[in-house]
Every structure is written in C-alpha cells, then in structure tokens.
Amino acid sequence: RILILDFGSQVTQLIARRVRESGVYCEIWPFTANEERIRSFAPRGIILSGGPASVHDEGAPTIPDVVFALNVPVLGICYGQQAMCNQLGGKVEGSDHREFGRAFVEITEDCALFRGAWARGGREQVWMSHGDRVTKLPPGFRAVATSEGAPFAVIADEGRRMYGVQFHPEVVHTPHGAALLKNFTHNVAGCTGTWTMARFRDVEIEKIRQQVGDKRVICGLSGGVDSSVAAVLIHQAIGDQLTCIFVDHGMLRAGEAEEVVKTFRGQFNIKLIHRDASDMFLSALEGVTDPEIKRKTIGRLFIEVFEEEAAKIGGAEFLAQGTLYPDVIESVSFTGGPSVTIKSHHNVGGLPERMNMKLVEPLRELFKDEVRDLGRELDIPESIVGRHPFPGPGLAIRIPSDSITREKLDLLRKVDSIYLEEIRNAGLYDAIWQAFAVLLPVRTVGVMGDGRTYDQAVALRAVTSTDGMTADVYPFDMGFLNRVASRIVNEVRGINRVTYDITSKPPGTIEWE
Ligand code: XMP
Numbered sequence: 001r002i003l004i005l006d007f008g009s010q011v012t013q014l015i016a017r018r019v020r021e022s023g024v025y026c027e028i029w030p031f032t033a034n035e036e037r038i039r040s041f042a043p044r045g046i047i048l049s050g051g052p053a054s055v056h057d058e059g060a061p062t063i064p065d066v067v068f069a070l071n072v073p074v075l076g077i078c079y080g081q082q083a084m085c086n087q088l089g090g091k092v093e094g095s096d097h098r099e100f101g102r103a104f105v106e107i108t109e110d111c112a113l114f115r116g117a118w119a120r121g122g123r124e125q126v127w128m129s130h131g132d133r134v135t136k137l138p139p140g141f142r143a144v145a146t147s148e149g150a151p152f153a154v155i156a157d158e159g160r161r162m163y164g165v166q167f168h169p170e171v172v173h174t175p176h177g178a179a180l181l182k183n184f185t186h187n188v189a190g191c192t193g194t195w196t197m198a199r200f201r202d203v204e205i206e207k208i209r210q211q212v213g214d215k216r217v218i219c220g221l222s223g224g225v226d227s228s229v230a231a232v233l234i235h236q237a238i239g240d241q242l243t244c245i246f247v248d249h250g251m252l253r254a255g256e257a258e259e260v261v262k263t264f265r266g267q268f269n270i271k272l273i274h275r276d277a278s279d280m281f282l283s284a285l286e287g288v289t290d291p292e293i294k295r296k297t298i299g300r301l302f303i304e305v306f307e308e309e310a311a312k313i314g315g316a317e318f319l320a321q322g323t324l325y326p327d328v329i330e331s332v333s334f335t336g337g338p339s340v341t342i343k344s345h346h347n348v349g350g351l352p353e354r355m356n357m358k359l360v361e362p363l364r365e366l367f368k369d370e371v372r373d374l375g376r377e378l379d380i381p382e383s384i385v386g387r388h389p390f391p392g393p394g395l396a397i398r399i400p401s402d403s404i405t406r407e408k409l410d411l412l413r414k415v416d417s418i419y420l421e422e423i424r425n426a427g428l429y430d431a432i433w434q435a436f437a438v439l440l441p442v443r444t445v446g447v448m449g450d451g452r453t454y455d456q457a458v459a460l461r462a463v464t465s466t467d468g469m470t471a472d473v474y475p476f477d478m479g480f481l482n483r484v485a486s487r488i489v490n491e492v493r494g495i496n497r498v499t500y501d502i503t504s505k506p507p508g509t510i511e512w513e
Pocket of ligand 1: 343344345389390391392393434468469505508509510511512513
C-alpha cells in the first residue's frame with residue numbers, strides 16, 4: 001500500500017483516486033502524522049502532495065524525516081517536490097514566471113516513471129500550478145523532463161528511488177498522468193495492483209464478523225447509495241443480526257419508498273422496519289417557510305423517530321453508518337478562520353453519541369464511485385447504485401420559501417418524474433451529478449388553448465460535479481429543454497411555466513434551500 005502525505009493541495013484526493021484506480025490501496029494523512037504511525041502503516045511507497053505554501057514561508061510544512069529513513073520510494077508532487085529538494089540540499093526559488101494551467105514538458109531522458117508511457121524526445125501536456133520552482137537539484141538527482149517555466153519539471157534519483165514532478169499528474173488536464181503514477185506505484189514501489197472491490201468485499205465481510213461477533217446491529221436506511229451498500233454488505237456478513245430502520249418522512253421522490261422496501265425485503269431478505277412517519281413530519285412542518293427551521297425540524301424528528309424504533313427492537317449494540325472516506329480524511333487547513341454555516345446538513349451524525357452505541361462503518365475507506373462499484377459487486381440494482389444524490393430533508397427543501405403540504409409535494413413529484421424520465425430517455429442520467437425540479441412559490445399567467453391560466457412555476461436544475469462542493473450547470477440543448485417544458489405544462493395540472501436554473505456553484509448552491 002501507498003501513503004499519501006497531504007500538504008494541503010485542493011486535489012490531494014485525486015491522487016488517491018488515481019492510485020486506487022490502478023488497484024493499489026492508499027490512504028491520505030496530514031504531513032504532521034507522527035513517525036510511529038507512519039512506520040506501522042508500512043507503506044511500499046510515499047507520495048507527497050502539492051500545497052499552497054512556499055518552502056520559504058515561516059513555519060512552512062516540512063517532510064517528516066521518517067519519510068526518507070524508511071528507504072521506500074518517494075514521489076513529490078509540486079510543493080512535495082520543492083520541499084523534498086529543499087530538505088535534501090537543492091534550491092527552490094520564487095520566480096516571476098508563474099505557471100498556471102496547461103503547459104508542455106519535453107521528455108529529455110529515460111526514467112522508470114515514464115516506462116511504456118512517456119517516450120524520450122516526446123512532448124506531454126501537463127497541468128502546472130506553481131509560483132516557486134526548483135532551481136538547483138539536490139545531490140544524486142538529475143532532470144529527466146523540462147518545461148519552459150520549470151527546468152526541472154521531472155527529476156529522479158533512481159539510486160534512492162526518489163522522484164519529483166513540478167506539475168500535477170493526478171488531474172485530468174495531465175492526460176497521461178495516471179500512467180506516470182501507476183509506474184511509480186507498480187514499477188518503482190512494486191505494488192501488484194490486486195486491490196479490487198471483490199477483494200475489498202471479502203476482507204470487509206470478515207472484519208465486520210470480527211467486530212460484531214454475535215451482537216446485533218441496526219442501520220438507518222434512506223434509499224441512497226451509501227446506506228444501501230452498507231446495509232447489504234453488513235447483511236452478507238451477519239445476516240439476521242442486522243435490522244434496518246427506514247424512517248419515511250414522506251418527502252421522497254415518486255416510487256422511492258416502495259422501491260426501498262421491495263429491494264431490501266424482497267431481493268435481499270433483510271429485516272426492515274418501514275416507519276411511515278409522514279403525518280408527523282408534515283404536521284411539524286406546517287407553516288414553516290424558513291430553510292434552516294425546515295432542516296432542523298426534519299433533522300430533530302428523524303432522530304426522535306429513529307430512536308423510538310431502535311428502542312422497540314431493543315438490545316442492539318452497534319449502529320451502522322454509510323460514512324465515506326472524504327468525511328474522515330483529516331484535512332490540512334492553513335486558514336483556520338471561522339467558517340459560516342451555509343446549510344445545516346441533515347444526517348444521523350449526532351446519533352451514535354446520543355444512543356451510546358458502537359459504530360460499524362464499513363465504507364470509511366471508500367470514495368463515492370468505489371461505493372458504487374462495491375454496490376454492483378453486491379448485485380444492488382443499478383437504479384439504486386447509480387442514483388443521483390438526494391438530500392436528507394428531501395423534497396421539503398425543493399419547495400423554497402414556502403410551507404410544505406401533501407398537495408405541493410405531489411405536484412413536485414409529478415414534475416420531477418417527467419424531468420428524470422426525459423433525462424433517462426435521452427441517455428443523460430449518468431452524465432449528470434444531480435438533476436431535480438424545484439416548485440416555485442410564484443403564480444404566473446399563461447394561455448392554454450383559448451383559455452387563460454394562472455398557475456405555479458417550476459425551475460429545473462441539473463449540474464455536473466465531482467464531489468458536490470463545486471458544480472457547473474449541465475448544458476442541455478434547447479430541443480431537450482423544450483420537450484421537457486412542454487410535457488410538464490401539458491401533463492401536470494397546476495403548472496404553467498418552466499424555467500431552467502443556470503447558476504453554477506459557487507455562487508449558487510446545488511439545492512435551492
Ligand atoms: P448544496 O445545496 O449545499 O448541496 O450545494 C451539496 C450536495 O449536498 C446535498 N445536500 C444534502 N445531503 N443532507 C444530505 O445528506 C442534507 O441535509 C443535504 N443538503 C444538501 C445536495 O443534494 C448536494 O448533492
């Protein structure tokens with residue numbers, strides 16, 4: 001396995017993604033991780049990420065000595081390369097020639113990192129993002145590729161198996177960067193690339209059995225990808241020692257609650273408690289129009305109902321959660337300033353402490369797309385595994401600045417279904433991170449046949465994203481949007497206007513509330 005030491009780059013997670021895609025297990029730790037911990041992880045190779053600092057800054061992050069003492073291959077990326085050179089006797093300088101964005105490197109020498117991929121004498125497109133650059137190599141190193149802005153674009157000390165690259169091989173803008181990382185992990189560090197989801201499943205099932213023994217586990221099921229995969233995996237490990245609790249707040253999309261019940265009871269034979277709590281949620285939300293109050297009301301009730309159901313079952317020692325790797329990576333932050341709450345996210349984060357239960361979190365080491373692969377490995381239907389993310393508070397936050405009623409929810413569900421059906425028919429579902437309709441608290445005048453209408457308007461939203469942190473609007477063609485708009489207005493009574501939301505995130509957020 002490979003250890004990635006994080007120096008605060010925005011794209012450190014992408015290094016891990018590329019390494020795992022090549023079948024090698026890796027973890028991301030902050031550069032401050034202590035020596036003992038690094039030694040006991042026993043990495044076959046270490047990758048040093050980029051980062052926003054300059055090695056000349058006061059208190060600039062440094063590479064722990066143990067990295068060099070372990071005698072394993074090291075690859076420094078951007079800041080990682082500069083820090084390595086600085087600490088090993090080379091020189092790093094600020095330069096007027098900042099390189100940011102696309103650049104080309106000339107491959108001047110052979111090197112183990114290039115094997116079978118980057119040919120000597122060739123030119124490769126790379127993604128640069130740096131102010132400082134290495135100006136003198138440490139003893140033992142030689143330059144094997146250069147660029148206009150960085151004479152030492154790729155450096156190597158093959159005796160000590162240390163390498164450095166000034167650009168970012170992990171991003172898609174370095175089209176052949178993955179090959180370079182794979183050469184490092186496979187050829188240089190000697191990893192075999194046998195880490196697959198089938199293997200992960202088998203190992204994890206064994207771990208769950210070890211951890212749980214003959215005790216009982218409860219799991220909150222939402223119908224989303226993460227909790228579904230966690231539940232099926234745990235069920236394969238411990239069978240009927242698992243009970244799932246599905247708190248149905250009545251604000252799911254059309255047909256979703258039924259599908260959850262059918263899949264988990266019918267296909268997987270999992271013990272499932274389906275608690276229809278829609279009356280309770282809707283009456284608590286009566287007249288509530290403020291987004292934060294909506295979110296907090298739903299979050300509070302969810303916990304209450306869950307606890308009630310768990311108490312009825314009684315005697316479970318473990319609580320299962322679909323926590324993912326991005327939630328547990330210890331991040332390196334150089335700003336440390338206060339951050340504002342944009343939205344109070346609804347999840348069951350507060351549950352374990354309140355309920356005084358031990359946690360089973362079998363997905364803690366996985367990225368979202370790996371969870372999807374694992375779900376496929378477990379034969380979970382594509383309609384669940386490939387499903388767009390859906391917020392915990394459900395459709396309540398897609399009826400903005402308005403109170404929630406069954407009628408409005410029904411209206412929104414009809415619009416949403418037509419929109420998603422058209423997206424699927426056009427073969428666009430998987431190209432989009434998330435698509436949904438929003439019911440606007442606005443009535444507008446229209447004309448249908450010979451008559452006047454005075455009905456509600458909806459907005460459609462579709463975005464692309466890799467992690468939900470930033471998002472771009474999906475560029476539908478007008479023909480598609482016209483078709484959807486005409487179906488919605490014709491088929492859903494009560495809606496006479498359709499708009500398309502063209503705001504990216506930032507400054508917008510994905511959901512409207
Ligand atoms: P925003 O609207 O903040 O959403 O840009 C980013 C992503 O998070 C989802 N989202 C939630 N997910 N509980 C969740 O589990 C929530 O309370 C919640 N609110 C938003 C949103 O759908 C998008 O994918």
